[in-house]
Amino acid sequence: MLHIENLTAELPSATTRRPVLRQVDLRVGTGEVVGLVGESGSGKSTTAKTILRMLPDGTRVRGAVRLEGQDILDMDGPRLRELRSRRVAMIHQDPRAALNPVRTIGDFLTERMVHTLGHSSRQAERQALALLTAVGITHPEQRLRQYPHELSGGMLQRVVIASALAAEPELLLADEATSALDVTTQAEILAILREHQRRRDLGLLFITHDLHLASAYCDRVYVMYAGQVVEQAPAHTLFSSPRHPYTAALLGCTPKLGDHTPVRPIPGRPPSLGDVFTGCPFAARCPAAEPACETWQPVHTRTAEGGSAACRLLERHPAESLPTTSPQEVHP
């Protein structure tokens, strides 16, 4: 349904010396939950913004972003507004910031239905009540008249999800939708999101920095680093056999319950937009890097698990799993 092909984006800022996105390929099928994982600044949010064409003015974009065959990058104003209001809905990271603080929850929900979908205000209010009930909010009539500062973060994120579902979109973009919530609320929101995604057969692009959460929650996961997709794989294989050293390193730096091997942070720092790479962007931090990696232009190699990864070492030994994937070998 959503096909991103060879997407490259360059920001107009003077301090950026490399594209914020480089040759990104990404697909989300109908009814598929796709994870997009990476550190801050890896380009995952930019990818989501590109799907809604919300990038800053002056950004140069090459490649294609197709929704059901139509290229979003070529859309004119009215088609773009139709895309944003009916076809693709975004669930924002911080629900408290995403809602206008001086307007009621009811205003927030009905505004979109009245002004973008052409509902009457009574019809919109009825639908708003139904949606609030559907996302598990109690006393919905009362909530409609309340202001954002009177509701909890978890409640507000339910409101945001309700608003995203209002237009019955084909694709949901969840940008760190649960990162700002505490763990129990996070679990509830994830369950609600999953329930509605399944019931309506929506495509869901689930953006998170938490690789464990992504591999547990999604069907397929893309891992991004420095604006590039470095690995994509079915979620269940990613956890057990990561093929790119960066994916392996991400898994290695999260502590696990009952496992007392020391947490290994990835050496170095996440690249900024001022860093330029002559070869593989991860080479400087990669435990398995060889001198040739510094000049090797990343290309994806198919893996046995049905995914692909952009690592030079895989080209040489496509069948072998990476030495970094098993912690015991690195840290005896």
Place this chain on the structure above:
Amino acid sequence: MAVRALRTSLTLVLTLLAASLVIFGAIYAAPGDPAAFLVGGQEDATPEKLAAVRAAYHLNDPVWSQYGHWIGGAATGDFGRSLQYSDQVSHLIASRLPTTLFLVVYASVLFVVLGTALGALSAVRRGRLDSAIVAVTTLLSSIPKFVKALALVALFAVQLGWFPVSGAGEGFIGRLHHLTLPAFALAMAELAVVTRVTRQSMLDQYPLDHVTAARSAGLSEGKVVRRHVLRNALPPIVTMCGLLTAGLFAGTVVIETAFGISGMGSLLVGAINTHDFPVTQAVLLLMVLAYMLVTTAVDLVHPVLDPRVRLHRSPA
């Protein structure tokens, strides 16, 4: 609610009392003997006559007694008699107040409407238009009011003959016609301030997440600007407009004199020049009252514009 209304009124009365003390003290301390002025010009200013005048105006009483006499009368609407016009001060004010109110309201409408419109235009369009608006409004605000008054008269009244040179006019249309130039001269500096505040307040809203969220939900840019950017930018704009409107009453002193309008401002100037202290005190007190009423109204509007203010106003 009733408690808050009571508290607001009490604050109003106390502030007004404090202001009246300052006004009375300032006039009392001002050099010159009002009694000498009252009988001045006449050759027979004998000590007996002066004493008689002093007694008639309670000028021999102790200060506190004079103040009490004045404030007691003022509370019932009796500001005494004018020394210059030999008429009740309240009559003088009643005949001048409508013109000044008209002028202030007219000027306020001008700077509120034009100021927010120009500021919004600046914020939405940015670029060269923005720079032009900021430059022109800054220039206009840096010219003194009386210079603007003279320039407007020279151009629109003398050269083009579109508007009368002076006077306040009769009836609504006549007043509108006569007071257009004074209102513009009065409002230009305020217009520049409102333009600036509107522009900056809107620019502060633009990068916020809720604006981005509204845009990403497919709302048209016009609706995003009206319903989110401008709507949320309103509190500082309204506060500023209120303060400026309240301040306009003082501005009428210059403008009414420049345009030969018979209003509160010119009444005040005349009264000060002739040591007509009952009139001076009354006009000043009314100006303070007007200022306080406008700022109180702004305070009352604020929670309507921003519901978060209501939350913090718990009884403390």
